[in-house]
Amino acid sequence: MTENSPNIQQRPKTAAVGDVAIELVGINKHFGPVHANKDIDLKIRRGTVHGIVGENGAGKTTLMSILYGFYTADSGQILVDGKPVKINDSSHALELGIGMVHQHFMLVDNFTVLENVILGAEDSPLLKTSLAKARSVLAQLATDYELEVDPDALIEDLSVGGQQRVEILKALYRGAQTLILDEPTGVLTPSEADHLFKVLETLRAQGKTIILITHKLREIMAITDDVSVMRQGAMVKTLITKNTDPAELAELMVGRRVLLRVEKGEANPGDVLLSVRDLEVKDDMGVLRVKGVDIDVRAGEIVGIAGVAGNGQSDLLEAVTGMRQASAGKIQIKGKDLRFSGDAGGALVRKLGLAHVPEDRQEAGLVIEFEQWENAILGYQDDDKYGQGVFLSIAAARAEANEHIKKYDIRPANNRLKTANFSGGNQQKIVLAREMSSNPDVLVIGQPTRGVDIGAIEFIHNQIIAMRDAGKAVLLVSVELDEIRSLSDRILVMFDGHIVGEADPATATESELGLLMAGIEDQSATKPENNKERTK
Amino acid sequence: MEFFNSSIFMLDSSIRLTVPLLLACLAGLYSERAGIFDIGLEGKMLAGAFAAATVAALSGSALYGLMAGIGVSIIMSLIHGVASITFRGNQIISGVAINFLAAGLTTLLGQTWFRQGGRTPQLSGDARFTGIELPYAAELADVPIIGGIYSELLSGHNILVYVAFAAVPITYYVLFHTRFGLRLRASGENPKAVDTAGVNVNFMRFKAVIITGVLCGIAGAYLSTAQSAGFGNNMTAGKGFIALAALIFAKWMPIRALFATLLFGFLDALQIRLQGVELPMIGEVPVQLIQALPYVLTVILLAGFIGKAVGPKAGGIPYVKER
Numbered sequence: 001m002t003e004n005s006p007n008i009q010q011r012p013k014t015a016a017v018g019d020v021a022i023e024l025v026g027i028n029k030h031f032g033p034v035h036a037n038k039d040i041d042l043k044i045r046r047g048t049v050h051g052i053v054g055e056n057g058a059g060k061t062t063l064m065s066i067l068y069g070f071y072t073a074d075s076g077q078i079l080v081d082g083k084p085v086k087i088n089d090s091s092h093a094l095e096l097g098i099g100m101v102h103q104h105f106m107l108v109d110n111f112t113v114l115e116n117v118i119l120g121a122e123d124s125p126l127l128k129t130s131l132a133k134a135r136s137v138l139a140q141l142a143t144d145y146e147l148e149v150d151p152d153a154l155i156e157d158l159s160v161g162g163q164q165r166v167e168i169l170k171a172l173y174r175g176a177q178t179l180i181l182d183e184p185t186g187v188l189t190p191s192e193a194d195h196l197f198k199v200l201e202t203l204r205a206q207g208k209t210i211i212l213i214t215h216k217l218r219e220i221m222a223i224t225d226d227v228s229v230m231r232q233g234a235m236v237k238t239l240i241t242k243n244t245d246p247a248e249l250a251e252l253m254v255g256r257r258v259l260l261r262v263e264k265g266e267a268n269p270g271d272v273l274l275s276v277r278d279l280e281v282k283d284d285m286g287v288l289r290v291k292g293v294d295i296d297v298r299a300g301e302i303v304g305i306a307g308v309a310g311n312g313q314s315d316l317l318e319a320v321t322g323m324r325q326a327s328a329g330k331i332q333i334k335g336k337d338l339r340f341s342g343d344a345g346g347a348l349v350r351k352l353g354l355a356h357v358p359e360d361r362q363e364a365g366l367v368i369e370f371e372q373w374e375n376a377i378l379g380y381q382d383d384d385k386y387g388q389g390v391f392l393s394i395a396a397a398r399a400e401a402n403e404h405i406k407k408y409d410i411r412p413a414n415n416r417l418k419t420a421n422f423s424g425g426n427q428q429k430i431v432l433a434r435e436m437s438s439n440p441d442v443l444v445i446g447q448p449t450r451g452v453d454i455g456a457i458e459f460i461h462n463q464i465i466a467m468r469d470a471g472k473a474v475l476l477v478s479v480e481l482d483e484i485r486s487l488s489d490r491i492l493v494m495f496d497g498h499i500v501g502e503a504d505p506a507t508a509t510e511s512e513l514g515l516l517m518a519g520i521e522d523q524s525a526t527k528p529e530n531n532k533e534r535t536k
Numbered sequence: 537m538e539f540f541n542s543s544i545f546m547l548d549s550s551i552r553l554t555v556p557l558l559l560a561c562l563a564g565l566y567s568e569r570a571g572i573f574d575i576g577l578e579g580k581m582l583a584g585a586f587a588a589a590t591v592a593a594l595s596g597s598a599l600y601g602l603m604a605g606i607g608v609s610i611i612m613s614l615i616h617g618v619a620s621i622t623f624r625g626n627q628i629i630s631g632v633a634i635n636f637l638a639a640g641l642t643t644l645l646g647q648t649w650f651r652q653g654g655r656t657p658q659l660s661g662d663a664r665f666t667g668i669e670l671p672y673a674a675e676l677a678d679v680p681i682i683g684g685i686y687s688e689l690l691s692g693h694n695i696l697v698y699v700a701f702a703a704v705p706i707t708y709y710v711l712f713h714t715r716f717g718l719r720l721r722a723s724g725e726n727p728k729a730v731d732t733a734g735v736n737v738n739f740m741r742f743k744a745v746i747i748t749g750v751l752c753g754i755a756g757a758y759l760s761t762a763q764s765a766g767f768g769n770n771m772t773a774g775k776g777f778i779a780l781a782a783l784i785f786a787k788w789m790p791i792r793a794l795f796a797t798l799l800f801g802f803l804d805a806l807q808i809r810l811q812g813v814e815l816p817m818i819g820e821v822p823v824q825l826i827q828a829l830p831y832v833l834t835v836i837l838l839a840g841f842i843g844k845a846v847g848p849k850a851g852g853i854p855y856v857k858e859r
Contacts, residue, residue: 070732070857091734106729108722109849119722120733122715130715170733 027076054230099171161192270299279329291497304488359446373401404433425456554801560779563751570744571724576634578776584756589767606753613749624854724848
């Protein structure tokens with residue numbers, strides 16, 4: 001960058017594609033004892049999509065939050081167009097043309113799209129003119145970048161993809177030249193993700209610079225020009241995307257070789273251990289979420305349920321695991337009916353031999369304020385081996401906890417550490433260790449690797465396969481299609497409360513599954529013979 | 537005609553009893569819409585009432601009294617703000633502390649300064665807000681219906697009454713049609729969205745809390761220098777809490793707040809009216825039972841009638857930027 005134009009507005013005209021738009025030099029950031037960013041150097045070229053990959057806790061989001069002014073760095077320098085700048089808050093970043101789309105959307109749910117777009121960028125004390133202006137700018141942006149949203153819709157009524165478009169529109173409305181996206185596809189369906197990538201390509205073609213934070217290597221390969229890898233707070237390497245491959249990136253991320261594919265042998269299905277018939281489940285609001293579902297899971301097989309989040313999978317899981325009363329239908333665990341009143345279901349399913357790894361480990365799987373050893377026996381605390389009557393044998397519980405730590409490689413290996421202080425992956429291992437160690441016959445797992453690092457994912461997947469090979473019946477629900485495809489022996493696709501299709505993971509393609517997940521009937525997927533109802 | 541006249545009289549006193557509730561309710565609305573729960577409306581009103589009566593008594597000017605009431609109430613608000621915004625303390629506890637502080641201090645200072653058992657000296661003349669005759673009120677007084685409504689119901693109130701009712705549309709406009717209102721509401725719903733949009737959340741919340749102080753101060757001044765002629769011990773008598781109930785009943789909307797407080801004001805007027813009256817079939821109802829009516833209704837309304845009232849999502853949670 002040779003011209004240091006003081007006027008931000010003129011920058012796009014004077015700058016050329018390929019120049020360094022943003023440069024970070026020696027960035028350091030501590031959170032208490034945690035050194036989140038260590039001496040980070042990074043150059044972002046204008047008009048490119050620059051990927052930043054790394055495991056959870058590698059410091060990607062922290063680094064970008066520093067660039068966006070949400071945090072301030074302890075030391076280091078930020079250069080925008082070659083000029084050193086101090087970014088103390090988000091409004092400063094916005095003035096410099098840097099916008100960010102956060103992983104958790106920064107939107108006010110009960111405001112309209114327009115209100116959200118102008119928030120903080122109002123032109124005058126009265127809203128009328130700003131709203132009118134935003135309306136016309138939004139219409140223009142919608143046609144330029146395929147970012148259509150109804151400007152008068154409430155955020156809470158929009159789909160997740162729609163909310164994300166609003167976030168992008170917010171940044172563009174503020175004149176962002178550089179757009180930071182933090183894990184943008186984590187919450188999207190495959191088709192929504194494709195749409196997002198199309199939008200990003202258009203933005204790049206119009207000269208915008210895009211920084212894409214992700215841990216999905218497929219996305220990095222698909223859309224980025226450059227890619228930087230971070231590990232444990234440090235910048236490992238920046239590469240040209242077309243000169244690298246996923247295996248190399250994974251190795252850089254984790255620091256060792258990683259198998260990206262799950263190795264598993266043939267399944268040997270046995271007797272039906274979990275059987276669901278004509279199941280109907282209502283949610284807290286009384287809305288019917290599961291509308292007549294039949295599922296059989298046999299010993300020694302993994303049945304995966306694919307679907308866009310919110311199509312009844314969560315409610316199905318809750319009913320099967322005794323967390324929620326089914327409104328109709330029958331659930332059998334090893335031939336015994338699941339019948340309970342009140343909140344006795346959780347204990348009952350355990351007694352029948354079903355273990356449950358909940359979708360949301362922090363909400364349903366762990367008491368986050370407990371120490372690890374307490375969580376290690378949670379739900380099994382009444383077992384005889386942990387003491388008699390009202391007494392709890394702390395020694396036995398701690399021994400069990402240490403067993404889990406050793407077998408499941410939970411780090412740090414300290415059963416007295418508060419659960420909240422473990423990383424997401426290790427918290428998940430705490431739950432998995434507890435449930436798998438109870439030696440169940442049926443294992444129900446929701447989102448086994450949500451928010452879990454690549455290294456831990458490999459481990460967790462292998463554990464699930466090992467359970468299957470030990471003759472357990474495994475029911476798996478995940479919004480990660482890749483995960484469903486690589487683990488399952490049979491895939492059921494759920495849409496709008498129905499099982500709309502069954503697919504063989506060996507032959508079904510992603511687009512076939514995507515169509516089913518979107519509720520569009522596809523010829524190639526076989527119809528499960530025991531499903532009476534089908535939706536279009 | 538007899539019934540009409542007594543109805544007008546009832547409504548007239550409803551309006552006068554509604555004013556402090558309405559002001560306090562709107563005060564709470566600003567604060568809670570910005571995400572700061574304020575259980576200390578009562579205390580702020582009480583402190584404002586005491587300050588207004590004291591200064592009015594000493595200066596002989598109701599206006600100076602009003603200014604003092606607002607000033608003291610703002611100071612109380614800022615204490616709440618510093619405790620719960622700057623130092624991220626628990627907003628409920630801070631609010632309760634404000635209530636205790638006000639109840640204790642007003643009694644202590646009142647007794648120390650005036651030695652009348654906590655009362656301030658009787659106010660008269662310019663030291664009180666007196667009624668304003670609207671134009672042609674006297675001429676229209678004898679016109680049937682219209683005269684009753686205009687001359688009795690609408691005319692003859694003091695300036696603070698008109699201020700209170702004018703505050704409703706103003707609040708509505710500010711909240712929903714201005715930049716300030718948009719940011720204020722967003723601060724109470726999702727402060728992170730406000731922060732990432734480049735607006736200082738805590739400063740926003742302080743502004744809201746100061747407006748709360750102003751309105752509570754006016755409400756207090758109304759009680760001691762307009763409705764009564766001086767400050768009496770604990771003269772707010774739970775009005776701050778009823779205002780809070782009305783706020784929830786109104787689901788944090790200004791126009792609904794008007795009707796909610798009017799309802800409570802009407803109940804209060806009814807309660808006064810029913811005292812000593814022989815009811816057909818029932819006979820004379822004990823005065824304590826009648827006095828309890830507004831409070832009983834508060835409980836019933838809050839428990840059963842309004843359904844689920846969902847307040848501002850970020851209400852009660854201090855905004856923490858750094859993790």
